[in-house]
Amino acid sequence: MISFSSPILSESWKNSNMLLLSLIAPPENLSPEYFCSLLNQYGPVHQVKILNKSLMDYKVLVEMETHEAAKSAKSFLDQLSSNFIKCQYYQDEKPLLSGSYNNCSLDLINDSTLSTQRCRHSTSLNDIVQEDDKHLSSIRSILSSQRIINSSSIMQPTITLCLNGIKGKNLDAQKLYNIFSNFGNIDKILLIKLKNFALIKYLKEEYSIFVFQNCQKLQFFDSVVSISFVAEDAIDQLKSLDTLYNEQDYYVGSQETDRFNSNNKMNLLPPSQVLHISNLKKVSSNAETMWDAFSEFGVVEAVKVLNTQFKFMCLVKMETLQQALEVMAQMHNEEIDNRNVQISFTKAKI
Template sequence: MFSYSLPNLPDSLHFSHLLLLTLTAPPANLNPEYFSSLMSQYGPVANVKILHRSLMECRVLVEMANIEAAKNAKKALDQLSSNFIKCSYYQDDKLMPHGSFTIGSYETIDDTTSSTFKNRHSTSINDIVQDGDSKPHSSTVLPISQKLIPSQKNIQSTKTVCLNGISGKELDAHKLYNIFSNFGNVDKIILINLKNFALVKYLKEDQAYFVYQNCQNLQFFESSLTITFAADDSIEKLVGLDTLYRDQDYYVGSQDTDRFNPNNKMILLPPSQVLHISNLKKVSSNAETMWDIFSEFGVVEAVKVLNSQFKFMCLIKMETLKQALEVMALMHNEEVDGRNIQISFTKAKI
């Protein structure tokens, strides 16, 4: 729906100093200077042109100073595995003849603004790429979060994560909430099936950071996730574009749905094969009943009952993490013998 076809390259031309970036659902205020500041971390940038800009797509032609810089940039962007930005080599020099620009000047097509790039920033393309969104407040001010993730240089965290690789007809925003609300109180979720990604916005940045660190490569249903950061206004930019998502693919959290009391210390646990089941009735809190219920979703390896005088709980160990995630998605807050059971990840062993 938003694809753009590039010319086929001759076999003899595998690389070029020209890169074509195609962004899905870009913010309206991206400008050539901003793209240059992002791309300059991979090598010197000669020119930038915005070839096309619309609500749901932006195409940007970037002329790196040499082929080696272009190769570095292309490799970095490809490693993002992002649904929001695609990078390809471009061979048509007619679009950007060397004689028509001075080094460091920038022009746009469909946008009469032009600027001269003065300040180079060592920032990350992740700030706009994860979901095609970034929020510079001016031509030289970069996104507000300055928290660097130690494991990957120059990636800046926000409150919003992009779940790339979402797939499966069973999924909707509510089921994603059931899983990802384990890692913090969720503000909003939107699932864009058309592009196989979802955005999850937390109330706190450190909760999104926890997801980034602990949920890479998760698999459930037909999904295999790559987690990246997104600008904090990403979901708001997509809300209202109802051709991209269904009603059940948009979720708004509230204090009533928060798993964590904001006044208490939050203990966040990574996904696990062992699930803690609570809010059971006494009649349901036995190994046989639990085995029967959860074996519908995979192989139950073990059940441990944790009943007390007034509370009835148990631990369930699924054969794989994938099965445990699917149980979480499908069964959290579902009714069992007249009570809505609560399911959470746990570090307990069976």
């Protein structure tokens, strides 16, 4: 069992204009410019220093010009998933340099004018990670007088995404695959329920970019998902930490399970309330059967039968997108009248 001991901060620390950010599975190309651009909208950023870089322990110190700016920036960061990025006030108090403060130790990193607060874990994730992944990076900083760069130009796409905010006791990697394989062929999925995030590695960057652009803030089960790019090898680095996930939380795609033929041009469609149901038997391709099959996941608003001489298909419209996503997660490739049905998103209207 992994537990975390948060520091107990004094009231004076809560008035600090400095923030300590801890990130899980960040992109490799994050820079001080990115954090400065991200938080500058909440007030002037005096400086940003990256203290530590590793997949499970990436720490950044941000100094805002005022406490009010720091408070606004922290409020924004706290609205992001608390498991992907943690934000706390930080104060550089010289009397504490030689000792410890409650559950936190203070270390000097390459700069005698800067102390870093590194929280102790009763069982630390960093104790599990390889030692060579724990080295300290050289400190880089950016002053507020420097030009602010648009954050979208700094966050470079990769083929691997972090879906943050994943919740739901019935969720597993297969259900995530059922949803997100609609947007391109997937190499691997790793779900870390303990930290409420999942990593999805696509075969092509164009797929991950499509998901990043079209699937932010999706709601399904108990999840409200925010999506970011992470290091391409993030799954491979975390895969060995098998105490963090169960067997059903790791999924590897194959040509047999790919939705798209890689030799054909792919038409990627965003999530929709209307679902296309195919590979039906003739006896199943009717409104009554569709209503019975999908009403347990929510309100079925409409059904349209699309039968031809040799193919039997239907369109089903759910009341909400959240219900449609849960149908996709649980019913894609499941049996209706002893045949595995295929479910996909569609731009068709009913």
